[in-house]
Amino acid sequence: MSIAAVAPELTAGTWNIDPGHSEVAFVIRHLMTKVRGTFTEFSGTVNIDEDLAKSTATAEVKMASLDTRNPERDAHVRTADVLDVENYPTMTFKATGVRAEGDEYYLDGDLTIKDVTRPVSLRVEYNGVGEDPWGGTRAGFSAETTINRKDWGIEFNIPLKGEKALLSDKVDIQLEIQAVRA
Template sequence: MATPLPAGLTAGTYVIDASHSTAGFTVRHAGISKVRGSIAISSGTITVGEDLESSSVSVELDAASVNTGDANRDGHLKSADFWNAEERPTWSFTSTSVKGDGDDFVVTGDLTINGVTKTVELETEFSGTAKDPFGNDRAGFEAQLEISRADFGLTWNAALETGGFLVGDKVKIGLDISAIKQA
């Protein structure tokens, strides 16, 4: 049975507005604190079908745009020690299914980071719709997931004198998306 769309969301193609959308991450540092950062969304399309199951998402992110607030750390993250942004400048996500009910749903798909593709699930919430001052119909979404750095070949680390490692394996990723419906 087809799952109806959340109230207010209409079928159509929506283009992600990169200037009003964010992709952020959080990872443990030295086991005692968290480092937060962001990566720019280059492009993306959300195709809303007549029901949730016939909907899909495709997004690309710019690996070289990483920003943690520290230029040295950002340079290290872009290097071959981490995601080698020069050779692999694009991260991508392509959905394979959308399931749920109401304003909450799960978008399952293939996430590619550092040239490695893994199936992930994004816990997603529909934030609503609005008409902006320029006459655009917008839809908002928030999504979260947690990945293992090791699953994507991101294994660089340094042992700590007190035990443990400098960089945690688990990375929390959060997306805040504003998308504009195309005519």
């Protein structure tokens, strides 16, 4: 799978994630609604190979930067009950390659949270490439996956009536990435 066939305007090389124009977000069911949150401090690189299948990426997220727009909830989520950011300050993703399934593309890699590493596949949408007003070249990507938080040792929950719980096990991860050509 050549880059020229998939995205001819996207050139091989290193692209640095621009955190000021990107978002690392998540959605989890809390009681009867979905809570949306972001991590505001993160960094990473995308290494595009001429053979797209050999492309890689790395990212690091500072867990204490969690923001659900509710300071009390955020403070609790940062504690040892949930994310334990004091002992596990970062979450990392190391991509091992890109694969195509029909018209969809997936970035496969290893996600590490609380020192537990598990494989994940992010469904990726390429949004294009262009010049920015400052003379740089930028590429845009959207990506998403769903994980079970318990697979990474995030067990906290409170049982509710009717076999329900305060939190769902499922967490949707949603990325909007703008990367600058190095």
